[in-house]
Amino acid sequence: MKIKLPSIRIQFLILVQFLLIFSVLFYRFYFIQNFDRYEETINSLDFEGTLNNVYQNNKEFIPEIQFTDFKQDFENLHRNIKERQFAADSFRNEMELYSIYILTFIIIFVFLFTIFTFKLITGPLERLQSATQKLSKGNLSIQIPESRYSPLNELILSFNSMVNELDQTRSKLIATEKDAVWREMARAMAHEIKNPLTPLQLTSERLEMKYLESHDEALKILPRSLEIIKEEISNLKRLTVEFTKFARLPKAEPEEFKLSECILDIIKSYENDANIQFKTDYPQETIYADKFQLRQVLVNIIQNGIQACDENPEITIYVEEKNKGYISINVTDNGKGIPEKEIPMIFEPYYSKRKKGTGLGLAIVKKIIEQHGGDMSVDSTVNVGSTFCINLPIYKSND
Amino acid sequence: MGSLFYSTINGVNAEFDSIEFFPKSSSLTVSTKLINCFTPEFEQIILAGQPVRFYYSFQIVNPESKKVAYEKNIYHQIQYFHLDKQFTVYTSENQVVYKTESFERAKEHLTSLEQIDACTLDDIKKHVEYKLKVSAHLEKIFIQSINKEINLMFYWNSIKPEIESSTFTHKIITR
Known part of the structure; x- marks a missing residue:
């Protein structure tokens, strides 16, 4: 059984x-003991x-006339002793009681x-802690109420001022x-x-020129010209579709599913295009993510890997539980590889080395x-x- | 702070034992006894040699009007003498001094009220109902050697012990 310590x-x-x-108690014990x-x-x-x-030794020597006073004096002395004892006892009782009061x-x-x-x-420290947590989550409108009598009020004022400055800086940054x-x-x-506009312009100008020279010449190059025009229009259309996809990436709808099943399903559709191997060191298999987006x-990534190979593409997918x-x-291919200086740019939108690439694929992947x-x-x-190494939280549904 | 001091005193609830009253010659005599009226500290004061008085009050009260028809006050005083190792108890009602070496006997004299003349039968009007009320109290004493005043009533938790007889008339007691 775990014992929870108080704060x-x-x-x-x-x-x-x-x-x-x-x-x-020690003082009380010590004092009473000494007393x-x-x-x-x-x-x-x-x-x-x-x-x-x-009294006994002297009473016979006292003259009768002084004896009453003599006896009274001794009686008073006795009384004094007894009264002092009584006072001492009262004092002790008082002391015991007062020590309890104290x-x-x-x-x-x-x-x-x-x-x-x-x-x-x-109190102010707790408010500061809570405010810092909210600040780290992006709430820049947070302000801590002042605590005038606290020695930490200066800190609160500085924090509020810092948050205001941060908010202003962030607004400027966002705008920039x-x-x-x-x-x-x-x-x-x-x-x-x-x-695509350049070949479209060139093709249409060539067609116009041929048409002006001779109708027959124009008819000869017409099918090829139309083919080029259609292809470039198709490229433009594809570009707009990909752009829309990037701009309107839907919100992830996570669900629990078996990752290995998903990967094997993808591998099946590329059976004829590449040799894909799958290894896993993740016995639990399940993951909590948007299945469609993953x-x-x-x-x-697999498609990129295949396209990066001129012949005999080989892809290895390896899954392991990391931290x-x-x-x-991990998706490994045997393609041409990426030069080191280009690596930082591959995830940027519209960066592509391929002739027909839009440069949005890896940007979308990173965003997901x-x-x-x-x-x-x-x-x-x-x-x-x-x-390509993808690290994903497992996000077990029972967590 | 004074009252704080007295809170250190452990008091007792002094009370009167049963009350008896009957006519004797031309008087109405009362007998009763004060019990549970000593604490070790109180006894220590007496044994120190300090004279201590127990004041007793006898009142003939009209139960309806609550008016006191007749009142009589007496006291019993105790004092211890160290050299003679003797207690003296003075009873004011008969002006007698009892001497004894036994503290228990002395206490007995101090607390016993035997056939005290509460009033004369002439003080009791005919056809009027009365009650006999006996009470006791202590007064403050000053202990000179320690320069301290002590209210002895604190040893009785500041409560006057009282006892009342049943209602009687002149006719009932003279029957």
Whole structure:
């Protein structure tokens, strides 16, 4: 059975209380003990016995006229001794009782004072902690209420000021990023559209020129020209479809499914195109992700791998449980490989080395993986091949 | 702070034992006894030699109007003498001093009220109902050697012990 320790605050409070109670009890014990010892010593002196002896030894020598006063004086002395004993006992009782009063008062006072102090210090700290957590989740509108009497108020003010500055900086950054994205998008789109436009323009101009020279000549090149025009229009259409896909990537709808089954299903459809091997060191098999999107990721990477090979494409898919809660899907091909300097760019939109590539495939793949809370990397050697490594959280449904 | 001091005193609930009253010659005499009225600390004060008085009050009360028709006050005083090892108990009702070496006997004299003349029969009007009420109290003493005043009533939890007889009339007691 696991014992749950109380919080540091409670532990400290208990310690302070314990020390105080212990010190008061120790003081009380020490004081009473000493007082009792003193009483014992005084009582052992036997004042009364001595007084009686003095009285008995002298009463016969006292003249009768003074005897009454003499006796009264001795009587008073006896009374004094007894009264002092009574006073000592009363004092002891008082002391015992007062020490209980003091103990109770100290416990209540320390308890209230500790709570008050903790509230003054840890209250703002807890608010700061909670605010920091919210801040890390992207809430930049958070503001901590001031705590004027707390020694941490300066920290609160600094935090609020920092959050305000962060918010302003983020707004500026977002605006700048949006601007940059739109510029980049426009540039890439213009470039991609310009590529099919050149053959379209050339073909149509050639056709026009031939038509003006002779109708027969124009008829000869017409089928080929139409073929080129259709192909380029088709390229343009494909480009717009891919662009729409990238822009409107649907939200992931995760479900629990068997990863190996999904991979084997994909492999089947590429049986005739490549030799694909599948190995797994993930006995649990299940994963919690959007099955359709993960399939899209794997298809894209496998297709890239096949296209990277001139002949006899060989693909290896290896799944292993990496860190706790994460799996790694490694897709290795024997293609041409990617030069080291190009690796950082392959996930950027519209970057493609292929003639008919849109440059959006790997950008979409990366976006899907990131949307699942994972990440991906590439390890490649030119003329040997590349390995795409996808790390994904397992996200067990019973967690 | 004074009251805080007295909170250290452990008191007892002193009370009167059964009350008996009957006419004797021309008086109405009462007998009763105060019980459970000593604590070790109280006894320690007496044994120190401090004179201590128990005040007793006898009241003939009209139960309807609550008016006191007649009242009589007496006291019993105890004192211990160390040299003679003797207790003296003075009873004011008959002005007698009892001497004894036994503390128990002394306490007996101090607390016993034997055939005390509460009132004369003439004080009791005919055809009027009465009750006899006996109460006791202690007063403050000053202990000179420690310069401290102690209210002895704290040893009785500041409660006056009281006892009331059943209702009677002149006719009932003279029958």
